[in-house]
Amino acid sequence: MIVDNALYRDGERVDLGCEPGDLTAVRGSVSEPHDFTWVGLFDPTSEELARVAELYGLHELAVEDALSAHQRPKVERYGDSLFIVLKTLWYVDEQDAVETGEISLFVGPGFIVSVRHGDGASLTDARHRLEASSQVLVHGPSAVVYAVCDDVVDRYEEVANSLQEDVDEVEESVFSDGRTNDSARIYVLKRELAEMRRAVLPLREPMNRFAAGTVGGVHRDAGPYFRDVADHLARVADTIDTLDSLLSTAFDAHIAQISIQQNDDMRRISAAVGLVAAPTLVAGVYGMNFDHMPELHWMFGYPWALGLMLLSSLTVFVISKRSGWL
Structure with missing residues (x-):
């Protein structure tokens, strides 16, 4: 479905009085050199995405990738537009599970199209924060790319903090006086860290390129904002490595504890x-x-x-x- 569809001019949202599904009316309202539109879709059907692709001239291969929603994080260029894929993460504490979704961004001259899959990847808050910050929004589609990336990486940090709490619980259990069976939970947490690593690590190189201003289609003036995102992403990557190392150490200690208990x-x-x-x-x-x-x-x-x-x-x-x- 089409969640939102808006025209932005000089860092402000323009009220056109159109329904989100009226793609042609919003697109046809672009009149100023720095105007751009942002179309947001959630789990679209092939027909809905085909309408958007036809209106904005999206490449068929990128459209196919956005529709299938099983891509690794990447940045690809198709003509004068970019296709960006981000993995979204959220944590289900009761199951020690990292759930994943996906956001695809089509970035072109005067437009950006976001295609979202997964329940934990809403961009409504990111859109509202961006609309409240006109000094960022004036950067056009690049500002939307930043806002989406920043929101996604912030969620990575939330997931990393939740995993940190669970790893602390495992360490406390392993070194407790009682007999515990922590090997199964350690395996589950290491598997979820691997899932998180698959989302985080491929994104580091594109964020560094955005920060350096070497990617056409992303405004160089937006570089400082992407440097902040890249810094947070690097921090999350370091946390993942640290937690994985702690779990490996905890597993070795757990095995040693079992051996000591058997000797006793x-x-x-x-x-x-x-x-x-x-x-x-x-x-x-x-x-x-x-x-x-x-x-x-x-x-x-x-x-x-x-x-x-x-x-x-x-x-x-x-x-x-x-x-x-x-």
């Missing part, structure tokens, strides 16, 4: 066996029924055997306790 269990089992084996040996000797055995016909022979069993068990217990086996 074996020592306790060995000590328990010793407690039973010593009196069993005495009982076995006195249960062989030979006539000529020490103290066999002694009146106190039975208490003597029981006392010997108790003494042997006590000896094993003291030795095991001192060595930390019990």
Whole structure:
């Protein structure tokens, strides 16, 4: 569906009194040299996107990519227009899951078309913030590219902060005194970090190019804004690497904890066996029924055997306790 469709002039939105679906009327209202239109679509049908493509002369290959919504982050040039793909992220804490969406941007002379897929990638707030900042909006379509990239990267930071909290919980659980089973959660978090890395890392090079002003179609004066986005993106990338390293360390520590616990269990089992084996040996000797055995016909022979069993068990217990086996 077409979410919004507006004309901008001199850093301000022009109220044309048109419905968002009236593409021709908005496009036909462009009259000043720096006017531009911004068409926003959400999960469009092929017919809706075809209408927009025909009106704005979008390349058919880029349109196909925007419709399929399974692209990696990239920037491609088709004639005098740019095609930009961004992956959007949001975090579902109950499932330790990073969900992904996609935004495709068609940037050309006097227009920008945004195609959004996924529930967690609304651009309404970004549009409102941009419309409230005329000094940024005067940069034309480049300002929209910045606003969208800035909004997407801000969401990356939110996801990274949520993952940081979960990694802290895993570390606390691994090094707790209780027995825990953290390997499954560590695997899930590392998998979600990999998903996040696939969205973040390919975007760093295009953002640096935008910041340097070397991409035609993106105004050089917008470079400082993109430098801020690139800085935030680099910070998110560093956080991903740090969290991945912490999870690997936590997993190694978890395995070591399991090994230590198993050794403790074996020592306790060995000590328990010793407690039973010593009196069993005495009982076995006195249960062989030979006539000529020490103290066999002694009146106190039975208490003597029981006392010997108790003494042997006590000896094993003291030795095991001192060595930390019990």
